[in-house]
Amino acid sequence: MTLEMRELKGDDLFTLLSIVGKLDIKEDFIALFEQNTASAEKVVPMDHQNKKPTKAELGKQEETRIKEEKEAEKRGMEAMAGLLQKVLMNAGKLKKDINSLLSDLTNTNLKEIESLGLKEYTGLIIALFKKPELADFFSSIASLLQ
Template identity: 45%
Template structure:
């Protein structure tokens, strides 16, 4: 089997698989703590549409947007490391999900080289649909 696999686009049914895997990770408390640390009281960012103040300059708007993006990247990185600490708990589920996304059997996923497996995980993490999924969750929380 060739080491480079391509993944199909994520769809609505995949949400349930991802939520089930996240649920088995048992990292809710860690994630809540991470989110509170970034978005909790006393740790707010200026809003882009604060009508009570003068209109922000383009440079101020760009700085605010960069700060918001940096905060989001920190949260996703922290969540990613929390997942990695517990990933052994969901190995079979993850491999089954990756097999479904790539159209191969789970045994083939498990037989990938470390480099190919890591590349597959990175490809999954970079999927635009995944980013949209987490942004949707964040918008509900924020």
């Protein structure tokens, strides 16, 4: 059985906050976003330069931008992997909340979620962690915690 997952919406905030609260990951969020802020401070905006860059300088800037984007993406993936690990390690505490959220996101009943095979169930959890809206949620939470 393949379940389609809808986008996260505002009402999902309360379930997500409950899950995050039970994970006790405040320090993880702060460390992640301090790291991202530190790397963002190195960037010099193009409009703050005095002269027009040469083709060589433009090429170098593009290489730097691509490298920094890859580094930020890697840090983001590492953070999401760490959060997924915490969710899985705390599955007992979070079972009811996670199943409820998955049920709501897939427009199925709780019994169907609970009876999914291991592959389908973990696939749903991974799909949830890959949602761009979830990254937005984590960014918002991190900014509140600083």
